[in-house]
Amino acid sequence: DAGVIQSPRHEVTEMGQEVTLRCKPISGHNSLFWYRQTMMRGLELLIYFNNNVPIDDSGMPEDRFSAKMPNASFSTLKIQPSEPRDSAVYFCASSFPQGGYPLRYNEQFFGPGTRLTVL
């Protein structure tokens, strides 16, 4: 089975340019998460979707960041305009809902990440 797919794997761009990161979650998973990882701040949750609906975007750093999930198999994270401080590894992860008895919280499956460098 294919895991979470992210593209591009590496992106180098200049300050002020628009950057779009893409993610395809695992088929059947209905929760999707976007994370950012830096040395200084560790792993930060930016936004997550449940059934294609954004549930919590409180981690999105500012209005320059936006995320969409038009259908169950595709999501984008856009940065416009990009800044050097946005340089990081961006991970997408997906999971299927908690449930069952006893209640089971399900692990997230991560994509390989996109390494973004903004010059």
Added chain:
Amino acid sequence: AQKITQTQPGMFVQEKEAVTLDCTYDTSDPSYGLFWYKQPSSGEMIFLIYQGSYDQQNATEGRYSLNFQKARKSANLVISASQLGDSAMYFCATEGDNYGQNFVFGPGTRLSVLP
């Protein structure tokens, strides 16, 4: 809000020995899950082991086991018979009752296995 503390920024262990990576958590949720992930130098995040707060037994997955002490709010990862390939960053994480929310990661522990 939930919080994960990993007090060991770095750890060293001799190959074939066991090592314990510490994790303490803070949550007000009556029910929650605890997770450990491994991130090798290649960068991917690999799920290792899960413990539910109501699980009666400590979780085990091969050489990984979780020493879950609910009253102390700790969920330490034990790796037995360390291998060179175990050298990586290890992250503890928790998820609570707000569905899909509060999947919080700790700062991580870098484990180095020495030959």
